[in-house]
Amino acid sequence: MPHAKQPPPEPLLLRGSLIVLRRKCGKPSCACAQGAPHETPALSLSLRNVTQILTLRPQDLPEVRAALRRYRKAVQDLDRKALVGVRVLRARIGKAKAQRKRARR
Numbered sequence: 001m002p003h004a005k006q007p008p009p010e011p012l013l014l015r016g017s018l019i020v021l022r023r024k025c026g027k028p029s030c031a032c033a034q035g036a037p038h039e040t041p042a043l044s045l046s047l048r049n050v051t052q053i054l055t056l057r058p059q060d061l062p063e064v065r066a067a068l069r070r071y072r073k074a075v076q077d078l079d080r081k082a083l084v085g086v087r088v089l090r091a092r093i094g095k096a097k098a099q100r101k102r103a104r105r
């Protein structure tokens, strides 16, 4: 158990996408020499325009999927708020212009 007094850790947040790496290991006796290559799940993400690949263990997948969903939702929420901001600013500017027009008459 971790220290009891510490707050629960923040849920993982991840950017990127899940991919599957496929490779043949090269051992002539391995099943992959004849059949399907080995498959490894991985997280692929772009950092400053450089693609990074983080290979994952199968047991990481549920948490990684949830963390990617969390990120997409957070981005959507932020984008929605930003669009509301545009609407508010547009209304404020429009109102000020209308008042100025009325004042000039």
Ligand SMILES: [Zn+2]
Residues within 6 Å of the ligand: 024, 025, 026, 027, 030, 031, 032, 033, 038
């Ligand atoms: Zn193999």
